[in-house]
Amino acid sequence: MISRILVLFAGLSMSALAMAQPSLNLSGYTLGYQFRLPGQPGMAAETSAITYNWDTGTLFVVGDEAEAIVEVSKSGEVIGSMKLSGFDDTEALTYIGNGQFALGEERTQSLFKVTYEADTTLRRANALPAYSFGPYSNNEGLEGVSWDPRNNSFIAVKEKNPQAIYEANIDFNDGTGSHDILFDAALLGVLDLSDVQVLATVPSFLGTGLDDNLLVISQESRLLMEVTRTGEILGSINLRYLSGAAEGVTIDENGIIYVSQEQPSVFVFLPPTPAVPEPETYALMLLGLGLLGFAARRRRIA
Template sequence: MTRKTLIAAAALLCAFGASAQTSINLGNYELSGNYTLATLGGLGLEASAVTYARDRGTLFFVGDEGPGVVEISLTGQALGSMAFNWAGTGSSNNDAEGLTYLGNGQLVVVDERPQIAYQFAYTAGGTVTLANQPRASVGSTAGNVGNVGTEGISFDARDGSFFSVKQDNPLELRGGGLTFSTSGGTSSMTTLFSGAQSLFGVNSFSDIQTLSPVDALVGTAAADNLLILSLDSRRLIEVTRSGQVLSSFDLSGVTTQAIEGVTIDEKGTIYLVAENAGTGSPNSRLFVLNTVAAVPEPESYALMLAGLGVIGWMARRRKVLPKAQPAVTSAGTGARSCG
């Protein structure tokens, strides 16, 4: 191969090599979008959790005063909403802090203080009476734990398991199964890690997201990793299920608003929501993080490798052309260091 061809091959290996198999590497991400979320008469205020719906190509978010759930585009445009009726739940604050999407319009929302998760079907323009919905407890203790309870929940569609995080006193990362029932449901979730004042180098937990939805990570160790958001530390971290911190993203320069929710789509794009309360801003916001060099989808990776083979063949063919014949040339591409 020519020197330019070798450089191009090296660049591909750097971008899509072995490191992508064990970590999503948050150090390769940068802010790519910043969008205002409509207030919607209060439904869009104090955004505290967000989840991606792959079969709809949209996002859902809730506010921590619990008025309802809002569906938005990937750039923050409101597409619809559904109100929550908390009557009969016994909730003292209607504190919706955790949200995850199960598929086929089914969502799970978590009330922070009693740490109860409710499963419901989304209907745009409708109202859901949560007391009548299947539910299950996600906490390690029963009863109201105050304003330091469950802040996030994430569903792993590969095996139907859930992961949740408790905010503080103590911080907890929990995982396991949930069976939802209108009579109360059951939980096999256990506390995987706990810290009195800090854990994984951060001082609070605000949300959690599994990396299993990312297509480029399917079948790799990285698909088992978790994203954990910390409001107090203003940091997003990637951890393994054994508790090893692999990478992190500093959120302190993104906004002065409180970022409380995180989710990810099949392309590896990360979405964050920030509430408006206490910041002087009239609106919650959606922030988007993308890799500097996007993670390839599996079929794209195969095409790139096939393309390298064609380039190599052309380079070898060029060597045997008679000098009198013009050689086929192509523009070279720059290469980045694997660094």
């Protein structure tokens, strides 16, 4: 009888795990530390975007004053910078490998492929052609972008009026491509969209289901969310007591999350330890104990 109960428990466990959507468990993340960014003119004043370069193990930030792309360590030490010339209101930045980035302008909703070279100046005319996500938008356009290494696509967010989350395929050789609405952004119930991060950039997440999830941040709602590609919210971190101007997010290979704010500085959130079971694990443990207790009672009655 006990063996049959255990077989049943195993079957229920597998079914529960199959139905459970993999999640980062943002509620288990803790604020590890905060560091300031170089805010002097020509550096990262009014930081609007942050991205992680897995080839160098460093962070790159850009301010909406479009003055420079700045490389910093994970604790904020400046490593180098590349000046920008001719760009306007740069709000989106994502690393795409081999020292290259996609850099987006909010108002023109243009996305450029650029190569980072420290101590040089990148001129906008030399970054053309660019891909356009739509017509000119007065400070409500392209706000964030993240590259998906699995299929070389991009997820991008438009801030508001209307909010939008796009999936795009782009050929930067001639600026052609296409983009479609990934899901209805209204499902998230936030006041604006400020940035997005694809979790598929974390190697250990590939093939686990986590790689399909996204991190989405809302500056005005002061909320960092983990969402599915159908718009289901899996978890969140309330930023209300930390910052009113957090608008950039990225993640490294260890699952550590970096949130940038305009001030400029970065909040570093550390993941929960693997030894702490997820909520569904607790449920399965309780289910197992209940079934074993039931089996023991049956034996005593028999």
